[in-house]
Amino acid sequence: VQHSRRAFLSLASGLALSGIARPATSSETLPAWLVSYREPSSRLIGAALSDTFAWRRLAELTDTFGPRLSGSPALEDAIRWALRQMRTDGLDHVRGEPVMVTHWVRGEESLDVLSPYPSRVAMLGLGNSVGTPREGIEAPLVVVSGFEELESRRAEVAGSIVLINVPYTDYFSTVGYRTTSASRAGRVGAVAALVRSVGLDGLRTPHTGVTTYQSDGPRIPAAAVSVEDASRLARLAARGPVRLRLVMGAQMLPDAQSSNIVAEISGREKPDEIVVVGAHFDSWDVGTGAIDDGGGCIVTWEALRLMRALNLRPRRTVRLVLFVNEENGLRGALAYRDQHKSELSNHVLMLESDSGVFRPRGFGFTGTPDARDTLESIALLLSHVGADRIGPSGGGPDIGPSVAMAQIPAMSLETDESKYFLYHHTAADTVDKLDALDMARCAAAVAIVAYVVADLPQRLGQPAGTQ
């Protein structure tokens, strides 16, 4: 998608004329307590949608620093850049909070068919995988259609490079093949494990992602091959013997020093009560981590920047947390929980964006029925950005550990995810896949939820009239 700034501004001002200038929802349909929030909400929407700032900031981040794998110099340089930008934005208490992160490096890698006829396979090693010896591993290929066949053909699998060729259905049903195949194949004697990429059919694009070794089993190298290559390998193997050579320079290095990025709009009345919004700042080392999850970082950051620019300071503190090491360690999420243990009970709400910043639909929410009622009312303010749906469950990997420890109400930004798993963890995860107006809508939606929840006279989930 190309973004013509003029076309964008005329679209945005068209929206302003058709809706934003008018009250978003007539006062008759809003609960009385919500009426005073209509005006600041309209200002937040107007400020977000009249500019392409969010998209341009994401483009600058991803064009300049590229992918931000934990342990990489690019991640640390990007963190320093973000901290500088946040200070320039005028946010409060901008700081890095130290985290030791996983430091895995991919190295050089390749997968070749040696026979029946030489050819190269489109592949990506899986994150946290061990490497091969320098000269690689040469072995016959065995293709299986799942774990049952892996077990039933274990005699053939022993000594082979096994491809676990399971078609993608949806992420959560299929991702287990990526995370567990190396251990399962290793246990039946395979010398390396290949998985069919976990993602929508693309253009011969392999998808990386983390793999996990069971502590008691052998650690064999693991890689994903593109959907097209998985199908071709399966056809070749059905015709006769296939021999492969896998070379992976992957290495796990000692943990590296990094930081979660934290910034705030300090509350004007109850600064110790906190609404957290956030996303993860690290990414895989292919593509530029624009969709996963640079966009989530920028739209949650925008919530604070917009409040600051409009001089909106809610009663409670709104805190932005950009976590590190979500992809291959989750250390940022764990460090936040441990470093903020004593104040987790003062966390009123945690909101995460890690499903892309496409056209927003609303938010998932997990919490009490009373809190849900309040959020469903607040969502009335989001109809003009199309984000007024409050779905049955919310949360995310980075807020998860804190939410679980202190039973904090949890939200996740929900967007049109139809293309998310096309780009997820691939070289095609770049900013041009995202639309500036959709990002602006996401930013406005996050800003309004964060502002209103932080400003309510009563704490979210408490009856009105209580403090």
Ligand SMILES: [Zn+2]
């Ligand atoms: Zn992510």
